Amino acid sequence: MLYVLIFIASVFAMECVAWLTHRYLMHGPLWFLHKSHHRRREGRFELNDAFGLIFAAPSMILIWYGVRGQPALLAIGLGMTAYGALYFLFHDVLVHRRIKHGFVPKGGYLERVVRAHLMHHRTTTKHGAVSFGFIFAGDPEKLRARMAERQAKPQRAHHVRPARRERTAAAARRTG
Numbered sequence: 001m002l003y004v005l006i007f008i009a010s011v012f013a014m015e016c017v018a019w020l021t022h023r024y025l026m027h028g029p030l031w032f033l034h035k036s037h038h039r040r041r042e043g044r045f046e047l048n049d050a051f052g053l054i055f056a057a058p059s060m061i062l063i064w065y066g067v068r069g070q071p072a073l074l075a076i077g078l079g080m081t082a083y084g085a086l087y088f089l090f091h092d093v094l095v096h097r098r099i100k101h102g103f104v105p106k107g108g109y110l111e112r113v114v115r116a117h118l119m120h121h122r123t124t125t126k127h128g129a130v131s132f133g134f135i136f137a138g139d140p141e142k143l144r145a146r147m148a149e150r151q152a153k154p155q156r157a158h159h160v161r162p163a164r165r166e167r168t169a170a171a172a173r174r175t176g
Contacts, residue, residue, distance in 0.1 A: 003075040010079020011086070015135050018087070023132040026051070031126040038124050055084060087134050091117065115140040119147065 026034035026048075037048035059080035066074020092098045094110065095117045105111040116137035123129040128150050130143045 003071050006072055006075035007079045007082070010076045011083045014080055014083035015133060018083070019133045022134075027126040027129060027132070035124075035126070038121060052084070055080070059084065083135075091134050112140060113137040116143055119143050122147065 022034075033047050033050055035048075036046040039046075059077045062073045062077030062080065064077075066072075066077050090113055093101065094103075094105070095114050105114055113135070116131040117134070119140060120129050120131040128147070130147045130150070131138055
């Protein structure tokens with residue numbers, strides 16, 4: 001029973017890990033991989049798919065140690081794998097239709113997941129997005145309001161160093 005609870009807790013914990021990773025890494029320093037997912041896909045795969053391999057590696061390692069006498073690690077690894085399967089079904093199949101199907105959710109939880117994630121994709125830059133979760137989706141109306149609020153707020157200006165020619169010209173003007 002303990003290992004079943006560890007398995008379930010691992011699935012829920014992975015949603016937290018995925019949210020944090022998506023928000024702070026994928027829409028941060030790893031944007032160079034993730035931006036392919038916010039653009040129209042050319043072909044079957046996109047650079048963002050590398051994250052599937054990145055997330056699969058720790059679960060495989062935990063399962064490997066788990067079947068060698070560490071049942072808690074097995075439960076965690078299987079929980080991570082189950083989350084990956086849920087992610088694939090919700091995100092890749094239901095929302096992005098990477099496997100063609102005719103099912104369109106009409107209300108309820110599944111429609112909420114689809115609407116929240118599609119709202120996330122209204123941005124094509126790493127800034128200004130909402131709804132970073134995959135399984136637990138926020139209320140689309142609240143997300144819409146938050147997105148409008150973020151777009152109305154002026155973005156913090158990032159200091160951009162002038163090009164060398166501009167710096168040289170400015171220095172020449174100062175020395176006269």
